[in-house]
Amino acid sequence: MTPPTTGARAVQLRPETQRLRREVRDFLAEERAAGTVMGRPDSWLTGWDPGFTRRLAERGWVGMALPKEYGGGGRGNLERYVVIEELLAAGAPVSAHWVADRQAGPSILRHGTEEQRRRFLPRIAAGRCFFSIGMSEQHAGSDLAAVRTRAERTDDGWRLTGTKTWTGGAHLNDYAIVLARTDDESGDRHAGLSQFIVGLRDPRVRIEPIRLLSGEHTFNYFHLEGVELGADALLGRPGDGWRQVTGELALERSGPERFLSTVPLLTALVEQLRRGACTPEQHTRVGRLTARLSSIRQLSLGVAAALEAGRPADVQAALVKDLGTRFEGELVNEVREILPTAARTDTTKGSYPELLATAILHSPGYTLRGGTNEILRGIITRGLELPS
């Protein structure tokens, strides 16, 4: 029987892209020597360091795929891919600009007015304007079309009321792109949704922390208590919110942050093993993890290449997220078995037991964030090219 296929293709990076990789590694070595905190699991979620973001931006590595006329680097998806995979593998503190660079910038470029592009994109590329994702609500996570946040028309714009949940960085960032219902007259749940750019320091925005198991504050409830917005806060056309959000999710799901989040722990493990006598079994198990990592990376690179070529890649993106996020959690369990160590939060930050504790305490989120794996498997099953 012929197996079903995904249409994924192998990718070869060009020599100039590999040169860019070396430049990023040199930059990271300088940063490490200067004392920037590196090597942390989940650094794209919790490593908030605006100074580091600005230094990256000075090199042209934030907003690098945005057009030059809006302050971006005018470079390709694969070049951006190489930069971000190096940053994530090093556990560099990239969370300040992560959402702005990955999805808010591209979304504003695609759906925004000329005035919105000129207002936001140059500041995003300069590493000076940070965004959160305002999609999920208490009863609308997997079923995103169930959002209850309402946007009502006013004389000169919109009034937003509702509560978003799991909003990463809302207490630190400048804006959130909020999905809200603008019309519920039509029977189609997907129609009547729109997106808005909301300033997070608005006095009618109330932010309430949600703590991770580790006690860290990265997430929030984010209450919109009758927030008054001008007409220019609408992103895209009224009623196009669903189409816009699904486009954003494709960017959110396939990148290297879906399999590299815990790789700094693997690097730390290898450092530990180097210091002692590594047994053949430990060696083999690290090798197996590395082989899995390498195959998921090839699939993810294939998605980046497909997006660059304008080919659809929704099924491959869902596959990357399913395989990649399961790998992130399984890596933590494997590492615990390869070198049994007591994980500790009450010890030196950056020490091996502390990194292990961080990766364990973040584990419940790996397969949930960005859409749960159960939902993604539905997308994969529907999208596989089955032999006729």
Ligand SMILES: Cc1cc2nc3c(=O)[nH]c(=O)nc-3n(C[C@H](O)[C@H](O)[C@H](O)COP(=O)(O)OP(=O)(O)OC[C@H]3O[C@@H](n4cnc5c(N)ncnc54)[C@H](O)[C@@H]3O)c2cc1C
């Ligand atoms: C670490 C983390 C960061 C996040 N960051 C953000 C953020 O910044 N902004 C934002 O808007 N959201 C964010 N989210 C929210 C995230 O997108 C949602 O948690 C996710 O979409 C799941 O929604 P839910 O939590 O409501 O779970 P539910 O939808 O209630 O699902 C609960 C369980 O039921 C299963 N399930 C639900 N429906 C089906 C179905 N049809 N078939 C099979 N199984 C099903 C799910 O797979 C899951 O296991 C974040 C979440 C996490 C954990």
